Amino acid sequence: MTERSYVEVKDLRRVFDVSKPWLNRVLEGGEKQYLKAVDGVSFSIAKGETFALVGESGSGKSTVARMVVGLLPPSGGEVVIDGVSMSSKAALAERQRLRRRIQMIFQDPYASLNPRWQVDRIVAEPIRAFRLIESEKEIVARVGELLSLVGLHPADGGKYPHEFSGGQRQRIAIARALASNAEFIVCDEPTSALDVSVQAQILNLMRDLQDRLGLTYLFISHNLAVVRHMASRIGVMYLGRIVEISNGRELFAQPKHPYTRMLLDAVPDVGMTGRQRIPVSGEIPNPINPPSGCTFNPRCPFANERCRAEIPPLLGGVACHAIHEGRLSVDAAA
């Protein structure tokens, strides 16, 4: 890699214990059960870039987001941000300095803002928590500046979250994320709860802020069109693994992995090009008992014995035996 990546995620894993309580296991029998939500995910994000993870529910994309910001400890692997490993015990002081530069925007702007706090207090919280500015007067000025930056009025600081619409609340959440001069923002479905016209406003705002402040985004979404609009590179997740990773244009023009092809075919088409959809079969299997080998094999039209037995590695941006073996040509994408 020519350029040092800003965020480096290496073989990240997360297992959840979903066993029944101990007493039930003893009385009713039954083993401990584990759910591998994230199973060896690696990617890197360059500074100023938007990297997106897309996938359907249960693919583990939000779990990755939570591990990257440190809300959830990984079961394995590590997250390195700007050269500092977030899991090493040694670099405690450095890690704390780094915390300030990482922020998150959540999906539901109704749940992520404290309803009892006025907006200026919400936005000032990171400033106070990290002791970035000591003087109260300067904090007020900075909050006003942040609110104008996200397209709100400085006087809006005196209101409560319920006085704002969904889109405006998401603007407040963005202002809060920027309050600590964050450089890296993890956005977990930031526009899924919003109407399309408001979604357009928020997506435009996020791109403008990126241009102005040089922000780096990890963008999580299930909406392929939104991801295409926002991201320069995209990772497609299926049952806890990245099945394909490529730059945005290429992924949409020439999807390789059978799952990516299926997903793109399934998106309802506003362009009305009259494109015939390939009917999609099946649903995401239960992650507690994922299929052996390639987890996509029960739904894959190209699956063979090897696919059912052996997990395909991510080679050349795609994790698929059929493509690696040349059984499935890359250009044949419909």
Next chain:
Amino acid sequence: MTQPVLSVRDLRVEFVTRRGILKAIDGISFDIGKGEVLGVVGESGAGKSVTGSAVVGLIDPPGRIAGGEIWLSGMRIDNLPPEEMRRVRGKRIGMIFQDPLTSLNPLYRVSEQLIETIRTHTNLSASGARKRAIDLLAEVGIPAPERRIDSYPHEFSGGMRQRVVIALALCAEPELIIADEPTTALDVSVQAQIISLLKRLGREHGTAIMLVTHDMGVIAETADRVAVMYAGRIAEIGPVRDVVQNPLHPYAKGLMGAIPSLESDANRLVQIPGSMPRLSAIPPGCPFNPRCPYVFDRCRVERPEPIQHSEHRVACHLYDQSPVRSEAVA
């Protein structure tokens, strides 16, 4: 033209609150023909779901139908007594809601819920009803229906549950199905399956479908005609291809441009400034006027009535050629 299955004329729905009367639906008219899918799009608060609820007579107090008429195959249904409306609902109008888990009773097996509904609306015997229930589940694409029928709702996945809800709506072979955001809670791959299922059912049974959704993509794929709603009114209604590719109303234009697409390479999305007005503060004249880039004086005082413009009907003064306002009713 043959008689439409559903005909709504100048419908008004109001909610009486302490702060005054809120007009959720303010004079909308539309028809749905046999086998036709009418898409109703709009953003939150536009009144799409209230329209659906009004048609099935499920507007709860403090809401009330304040005016207008609803006709189902030539029978007026908006003023039926509750007992008679109950028979129409379920028998002649089926409903599919957004969240399949809340439309099914978690304490009863799917078989019990289906058989109860079938026996309420037809005079089949218990075993006949069970056979019909199995056939319905097979029709909506549930594998091994004779085994799955005795499962509880929680034993199905989201997509399968929505199929059960669709089967439930089909029980009495209704003339009209109202589907309120039927695919919003589902993943894209499953969403595509449900959409093609709805389309097939509409085609095979000649059922009229009113598809309420905020997802333009779903409408473009499914509907024959589309109505774009804004602040309780229909801004534009017309054949889906025309409205999607060549919208006339400034709001419809903005809405289409705001959708990120898989094909276009626009760097910035079209942005409509502001947001939908609250029901308590709908501006006079055209409700879209504060956000409209083409606004002129007339828009601020006079409410635009729907005007026939080629195949669309559009409520916008921009398209009013005649100096005298013409009452265009199609």
